[in-house]
Amino acid sequence: MFHIHFGDDGKIICTGRLDAAQCEKAQSFMDSVEEARIVDFSNLEYISSAGLGVLLKTQKRLAETGAGLKIINVNNHIHDVFRYSGFNAIFDIEPPGN
């Protein structure tokens, strides 16, 4: 199960598991994002490489206008995935508690 929506403060809230079966839903939402946003992963348990593709495509599009995504509250598993992917160098990523 995966859910994505705008929170009251404008953050993008992701909940559940972002696997290959959920990427169409995630990409459809992200395609509507047109400015810099914070993405809150507090309740995102899991991401696969297909989910990374959604984030990368969005980041590249936003970068064309000088904007980008900041990802906060990533758990240890997702942090490892970002680190092994080199995503920690192309996204602003903040661990829990910062």
Added chain:
Amino acid sequence: MQKNFNRSYASLEEIFEFTDRFFATEDIEESIRLPVHFVMEELFTNMVKYNPENSNDILLNVDSANGTVTVTLTDYDVDAFDVTAARNVNINAPLERREPGGLGLHLIQKMVDTLEYDYADRKSTVTFTKRPG
């Protein structure tokens, strides 16, 4: 513990549930649950993506010994595709030179303790292990 799964991304939820039941039954350390899910998804979706016309199910076998989990995926009537071959992925490339895709096999090689590929009689078998800690 083994089960056949339909060759579809829609099978992922069922695969994760199947694996979680095994983890609970065998009292496997929680820290390796998500990495095992990750590697299973990457291998399974790879099999789906590159053989979409194949109607055969994909067989998943999960086993454990001394806390180490061994997972085997078997795909029937397919061309060879060695998932253990080195991947030319530049994870240090700047954003403008990055493109979606191509990271999956690189990532699984980072996450597993062992990864083996066997191909015979048009049958692909991929086995990986993940140790706790």
